[in-house]
Amino acid sequence: MPRLLFLALPLLLAGCTVGPDYQRPAPSAAAQAPWLESGTPGAVDLAWWDSFGDPQLSALVNRALASAPDLKEAEARLAEARANRDAVVGGRLPTVQATGSATENRLSENGQLPIGNIPGVDREFRLFDLGFDASWELDFWGRRTRQTEAANARADAALFGQRDVMLTLIGEVARSYFDLRAAQAEAATAEALVASDTELARLTRLRFNAGEASRLELERAEGAARASAAAVPDAEARAAAAAYRIAALVGAAPEDVAPDLRKAAPLPASPDRILVGVRSELLERRPDIRRAERELAAATADIGVATADLFPRFSLFGSLGQQARTPGDLFSGDSTRLQIGPSFSWPIFSGGTIRAQIRAADARAQGAAARYEKAVLGALSDSEAAINRFLNARTAETEASAALERERSAFALADKRATSGEDDRLTLLRARESLLAAERRSDQAKAAKGQAAVALYKSLGGGWR
Structure with missing residues (x-):
């Protein structure tokens, strides 16, 4: 009976778990406060790239999500983290392994045992052994439990890391697409301006040759x-x-994508209104915040793993097999060997190493807590700045569009006056240059608004489900 109680004691006390229990940080007052900027309330659009109404942009995003190298790398890291978690979980179960050996042995006559003086003992013999060994470390202080908690948290962190890469990838594809279309629009405007400036320089030279224009006017016209x-x-x-x-970005060779993209196309029309949701929802929607929180959970569990090393480890061990000097006797009942019982190890003296490791784990948890706080504050600041940028870009785009309309009206009037002979061609060319400059400013404002919209969607955490 005392022997059975000794074997059962670790099982009865296996519910003890050392180290701090993780509690997810409560939302800070800053996260629960309303937006400082006057954003539009409403649910955040997750598939926001479709809101630009550009099929080519949507196709590029979908292609990137299917084949981008950055995303494949993040998915590989996620698979690795999940495999590591499964390995830790598997370590909580008993291990069983089969063993077998067939050896030729020769004992020394000059060794500790006087083999040559013992009657009937042959110093040379064969030994055959087949069997199974099993062991199980009892989770007496919750060491395995904390390891599992840490592994689960790190797998979750890898998942949110993959989603963060996804969000960044979508934003980079959209931003680069706006860069492309903005540069194409600027090239088209520049080509029109070249034709206008070249004609203006030609007319100025004619006027210079006729003595109606100064050398300064000619130099300025040709320089322009x-x-x-x-x-x-x-x-x-x-x-x-x-x-x-x-x-x-989409994981394609340049020749597979660039030729189609380099065909000129207009700038996508960015939305005038973007729903920003509730400020506190960022903590759930932003994958970088979720990853930082899971890393904090893993670091907290690591403290328990380190603390458990202060206490003894209890294990159950068993070995069953057949052992004989000849193969014919190997499966005889008299050849059965058996070993079973508990064992423990306890680092009574470690020179302060274990306690130093506990302090190091605690310091890592404090660092993870600081990174989580930084992620939250950074997300709030990033989102507020993105809302402000979008609102100002929208105002600038409206003003640039209005100025373009006025320049169009002015050019139409100048063209009418030139046709009727009231003004010369130089006046018409200058009116055209003013119109082209207004078109350039309008295109730049549209591109800036689109870039601001992309940045806002990204800062709000839209882009993954």
């Missing part, structure tokens, strides 16, 4: 024509760079 010509290849280079960047 050369400056306009220089802007075209610069814009075309930026468009090509954006196309190649998109190819790399």
